[in-house]
Amino acid sequence: MQDVQARSQLLPILRSPLVGELLAWVYLHPDDACSVTDLARRFAISQSTVSREADRLVSAGLIREVRRGNLRLLQANLDSPLTGPLTELLTLTYGPASVLGDLLQHVDGITEAYIYGSWAARYTGEPGPLPRDIDVLVVGTADEDDLFDAARKAEQRLGREVNVHRVSAKAWRNSPRDPFLTAVRSRPRFSIDLAGDQP
Structure with missing residues (x-):
């Protein structure tokens, strides 16, 4: 289980390594919609923590969510003007x-x-x-x-x-x-x- 409070050393402008990993996964797999459950399993962290970070990223317009019943799916927001630069930064750091x-x-x-x-x-x-x-x-x-x-x-x-x-x-x-x-x-x-x- 990773420390979600630790400051990212790969990209220090991020709140935590989890944010870097989460963003890198969705931006480097832009055609995939990832469920909160699967992301929690992938990063060995609780679903509530992933959901909380996803709320912040959705609110900031960096990722978008799609609901299918109770299933919450997350994808990179490819319409954002930050998509290109952010993808490059994430590739160089968490990629x-x-x-x-x-x-x-x-x-x-x-x-x-x-x-x-x-x-x-x-x-x-x-x-x-x-x-x-x-x-x-x-x-x-x-x-x-x-x-x-x-x-x-x-x-x-x-x-x-x-x-x-x-x-x-x-x-x-x-x-x-x-x-x-x-x-x-x-x-x-x-x-x-x-x-x-x-x-």
């Missing part, structure tokens, strides 16, 4: 989680994937400058060429270098003396959602 999840879910042989390094540090609240690149650890047997292709596509969307490092599941779980893996394990890391079950 890596969404973009990499969308791309890596289609690569066979991945059992786990993580963003580590400076982006993960900012995501978890460590202050510092906006990351210049995105470091990704892929666990499994995915083909290196497929990972390279996914990284290049991610770079095009995110506007920065994406470095992918692949390790076997055995190495990830059983290499206590590997300095690289020890460093990745000991520092903040973000688990990339590979399920592909968009809200």
Whole structure:
């Protein structure tokens, strides 16, 4: 469960990381209508918290809601003059989680994937400058060429270098003396959602 009171370190003009994640998800999936229930599950937060943040964003005209009976669906407000600039800001800050999840879910042989390094540090609240690149650890047997292709596509969307490092599941779980893996394990890391079950 994330701290909804913490100040966003990826985009400090936002009230909280949850606002960044919520906006990034709806703006980077503009054709999808996301239910409050599914968004709460995706971000491991209560439905009431998502609903409260959604109320603020709807009131500000940044997202729009559609009601289908008792179901409340949220979408990016693509008619807003802020759509273009806001999408770009969200892509640069909170976009890596969404973009990499969308791309890596289609690569066979991945059992786990993580963003580590400076982006993960900012995501978890460590202050510092906006990351210049995105470091990704892929666990499994995915083909290196497929990972390279996914990284290049991610770079095009995110506007920065994406470095992918692949390790076997055995190495990830059983290499206590590997300095690289020890460093990745000991520092903040973000688990990339590979399920592909968009809200």
